Amino acid sequence: MRTGARVTGVSQAGRDRIVDADRDTQPFVVHVAHADGAEERLFARAVIDASGTWTAPGPAGGSGLAALGERAAADRITYRVPDLKDPAVRARYAGKRTAVIGSGASAFTALAYLADLAKADDGKGTKAVWILRRCISGSTFGGGEADQLPARGALGLAAKAAVDDGYADAVTGFRTEAIECDGDGRLVLAGEDGRRLEPVDEVIVLTGFRPDLSFLSEIRLGLDERLQAPIALAPLIDPNQHSCGTVYPTATASSPTPNRASTWSA
Missing domain, CATH: 3.50.50.60 (FAD/NAD(P)-binding domain)
Known part of the structure; x- marks a missing residue:
């Protein structure tokens, strides 16, 4: 991809998230937007989302939603x-x-x-x-x-x-x-x-950050509903149970299965 390119969506070729038929045989399709307005599609056997979480900070609101007036200020x-x-x-x-x-x-x-x-x-x-x-x-x-x-x-x-x-x-x-x-x-x-x-x-x-999963909405990601991390990894990093000092190295078994998109929060 050229410098300044931005991924706007990931799916599987010819399959939206609802369709089951032959899903595992289709490559991933990545939609890319360039700084000059041009768009293209890239095909891949695997996709790793390593975009981090900086673009999705936690809000000031105590319920996980923006406080009233937060956007105005x-x-x-x-x-x-x-x-x-x-x-x-x-x-x-x-x-x-x-x-x-x-x-x-x-x-x-x-x-x-x-x-x-x-x-x-x-x-x-x-x-x-x-x-x-x-x-x-x-x-x-x-x-x-x-x-x-x-x-x-x-x-x-x-x-x-x-x-x-x-x-x-x-x-x-x-x-x-x-x-x-x-x-x-x-x-x-x-x-x-x-x-x-x-x-x-x-x-x-400074209430933490969340992954931006919006451009992965057409992918069937196996994520924990609370932490938005891979299901097998979530209990090993759950902040309700662990601190930074108690999280130990995890094996590749914690990763999603082959032929699935992976999303990691940096």
């Missing part, structure tokens, strides 16, 4: 850890009140970065509001110095220091229902329990 919401080494990005958050939604390593990183910004001369007045959907417990900040992953433990300790030193206020048990714009042009987060938080200038949503 998109110009002041980001779904990645901001690069505060970039002067333009740094200026966006310096001296501002920023809500950070999430409880994982990405949220820890954002809190640590904002605390560092608050300590700098150009960051006076910078304040983070850490929004957690759960309560703070002994495991909230990871394992600290005893963490199985030392870098993760260090991030957790940095986030804890941001809270302990007053650079971030923690709001627990808060599931965002709506993001509203107040009369001064700032954003107000409203919770499913009726709580309304003090206005913020920016929102950083």
Whole structure:
């Protein structure tokens, strides 16, 4: 494919997802759109989707759906850890009140970065509001110095220091229902329990990512209904049961069977 090409769909030649007849004998057909508007079809014996998950971030809403008003406020919401080494990005958050939604390593990183910004001369007045959907417990900040992953433990300790030193206020048990714009042009987060938080200038949503399966809708993928991972792999990586330190290497038996498209979340 040429540079800039984009896959818009994958199917099996002459077979939509409903048709059973001779399905296993047909090659895959990949529809491709090029930057100049040209389109083409490619045929393949196997397809591996390694496109990752960056294009499908989790929303701020506590129910897995976008919060009311989230799309309307998109110009002041980001779904990645901001690069505060970039002067333009740094200026966006310096001296501002920023809500950070999430409880994982990405949220820890954002809190640590904002605390560092608050300590700098150009960051006076910078304040983070850490929004957690759960309560703070002994495991909230990871394992600290005893963490199985030392870098993760260090991030957790940095986030804890941001809270302990007053650079971030923690709001627990808060599931965002709506993001509203107040009369001064700032954003107000409203919770499913009726709580309304003090206005913020920016929102950083770090609630994970999901695979984009839309272009694979004509393929019969054997995926776990919860994790959207291959069925045999899902219980081995289930975050309800495992942490990053307890997931062990998996064998090829966890992959989909031959002549099926595979989808992996990077």
